[in-house]
Amino acid sequence: xxxLVESGGESVQAGGSLRLSCVASGATQEIGCMGWFRQNSxxxxxxxxxxxxxxxxxxxxxxxxxxxxxxxxxxxxTVNLQMNSLKPDDTAMYYCAAREGxxxxxxxxxxxxxxxxxxxxxxx
Numbered sequence: 728x729x730x731l732v733e734s735g736g737e738s739v740q741a742g743g744s745l746r747l748s749c750v751a752s753g754a755t756q757e758i759g760c761m762g763w764f765r766q767n768s769x770x771x772x773x774x775x776x777x778x779x780x781x782x783x784x785x786x787x788x789x790x791x792x793x794x795x796x797x798x799x800x801x802x803x804x805t806v807n808l809q810m811n812s813l814k815p816d817d818t819a820m821y822y823c824a825a826r827e828g829x830x831x832x833x834x835x836x837x838x839x840x841x842x843x844x845x846x847x848x849x850x851x
Contacts, residue, residue, distance in 0.1 A: 729753045729841040731823045736846030739813055743850070747808040749823030749843055758825045760832035761806040762839065763797060765819035765848075772822070774834035776808060786834045790816075813850045820845040 735747040751758060762777035776787045776797035785797055796809040806823065824839035826832055831839075 729755060729758060729825050729827075731825060731841055731843035733821065733823045733843045733846040736821060736848045738849040738851065741814055741850055743813050744809070744811045745813065745848060747810070747821055747823075747846060747848070749806045749808075751804040751806070751825060754827075755804050757827040759827060759829035761799065761823065761825045762832075762834065763806075763808045764822045764824055764837060764839075765817075766822070767819040772837050774837065775821070777832055777834045778806065779829060779832060781829070788834055810848070813848075815850050818848060818850050820847050 730752045731749055733749045739745055758780055760777055760779045763775040764772050765775050766772040774788055775791055776795055778785045778797045778799050794812045798807045822845045823843040825841040826839050
């Protein structure tokens with residue numbers, strides 16, 4: 728089993744930046760990919776960015792390309808999301824997720840195995 732704990736969410740003005748972090752613990756050797764997802768009160772949960780733990784390959788939602796960057800610190804079992812040029816539409820609860828192995832690792836899928844509790848990002 729894997730536990731995920733997010734941090735870094737806060738209120739920021741449009742055009743600003745934030746860095747979210749997610750620390751994984753437990754059976755981290757089984758993780759094949761990690762990702763960030765978001766959900767607000769008006770929409771379903773959506774993928775933001777994912778990264779494969781072995782290759783480092785990344786994928787992003789079209790809405791965040793060129794603004795957000797996902798990165799992995801294997802030694803610290805941490806995945807980060809650097810968010811620049813934030814917009815009010817980026818306001819949401821941001822969740823960290825992980826999957827065992829590499830099958831099903833897609834920013835377009837939300838049926839991941841492990842989820843954190845979320846961290847709130849508000850852009851005004």
